Amino acid sequence: MDGIIPLFKPAGLTSHDCVARLRKLLGTKKVGHTGTLDPAVTGVLPICINRATKVAEYMSDYNKTYEAVVSLGSSTTTEDQTGEIVDKKVIDNITSAEIEHVLNEFIGTIKQIPPMYSAVKIDGKKLYEYARAGKTVERPARTVEILSLKLLSDPSRVESGNVTFKIQVSCSKGTYVRTLAVDIGKRLGVPAHMALLVRTQSGPFKLEDTISFDELEEVVNDGRISEYVLPIEKAVSIFPSTTVSGALEQQVLNGAVLEETKSLSNLRTAVYNEQGECLAIYKPHPKRPGWVKPEKVIKI
Template sequence: MQEDGILPLHKPRGMTSHDCVVKLRKILKTKRVGHTGTLDPAVSGVLPICINRATKVAEYMSAYNKTYEATVSLGSSTTTEDQTGDVVEEIEMDEIDSGKIKKVLESFRGEIEQTPPMYSAVKVKGKRLYEYARVGISVERPTRKVTILSLEWLGGPEKNPESGNIEFNIRVTCSKGTYIRTLAVDIGRAMGVPAHMSSLIRTQSGPFKLEDTVTFEDLEALAEEERSFSEMLMPIEKALTIFPSATVSEEVEKQILNGTVLEETKELSNPRTAVYNERGECLAIYKPHPDRPGWVKPEKVLKIHK
């Protein structure tokens, strides 16, 4: 029987999310592997990976709120808004009071507007922004709204002896599509100085936390011993806790696995509902039928292994 589930990978620095998928396909010996949200190569941390049947729910997982810990570096800005880019502006930094930092952070909590960085995967006129940036073409970038659910000051400021910049650490919980490096730049702008993000780690993605993650070394050790990877996988159901749920009888279970349209009930009246059988297995994601008021239809049916 194939192994299904979510692998909470601790992505190492230096690899793209796609690199991780390619490596996992070899280790796990399956082609059905998909990641749930891109992390830049310089970023480490939580990257939930969908294995086999779990790839069906990857699209829902990309919408998770996420938590990061970052270092904001005041005194220089870069082409990429992080430590990997070329310095484009630099000033001599004096000491900054932590009270001023905390006051500025308060102004970024809640819904804010962001302009994505040029070195990003956002598409403009059919091309990704980084494709324009690599050939030196500047295009107008769409401003969009994101939500900063929490923004905490973790420590600092301290002077970096190598760069001369003033650095401090923050923890951010935010909505999908938030660029932490852009947040760092905007925080610096609010303080009247150039800034960039000098380090970043993702500590949580939806229900998956850093302490839950496994490393490539963990997986390679299992492969060496020819042991099952199932102990490293989390159930698909954990990925769907963001949705309201409903439990159905064995009779209705058979209908759902055949993709049957159901009559709407109080439990099935949500924009999306995760429907479970009496054994706690998720059968499908249902949503209101667009053409038949009072009925719901399956958006995604998740085949159960018997």
């Protein structure tokens, strides 16, 4: 069985926990996830099975879409609801128009400082390791892209006295939505944190495509698991493509260098056979202008 399971990651599990559970459930060792989600976060987590692990690196680079609840009035050590409160402020009325004005300022290329409670490495050590030891270290800003940022609900006051609202954000790889929530608060002049996060899309995989662990256990027991494993071709559908036939198909499978054509002139091109199977991912040859080489052969 080769392909991708678009898992609905539940709260309370790490991405590694999900992989371990799927290995046991499916009885196969070759299982890999396509981007870490914090334990408290739920939503789309595509899981690669067997040969599909070859395309996991491309899937980690997908743009992502999230729905998040921003909480104004308090900031935390972790920038989300799991941390200890470090600052509080009574919030006056904030209007949807004020929030939308601030949200628009974040659309495009922005800089983010990774949170201390993150897996980013500084001097060979993960930031959360410093944080747990009570240390704060200098973190270089990272450039990320906010493709869209929308207000999904009007601000409302909750029991804690904080004001919350929901946003939808589509962003590039490496974006910290909790840091975005904190920065939105700063633009509004108040402490803030992210109170909830759901990933609703990762590349071509959407929330409505996902399957839960309970559903997976049921279909595995019924012998219907293959119906819920999506083809590798869906994972690489983000790339321009071309189709080859006959002898050229075998050359591609053998890792041949090919002369560049219009359909092979992209940064990455997915090469298919006439049966619609992805054979390989090709890229421009670094030393031979006008030629392309396989970055990865998929169908072997």
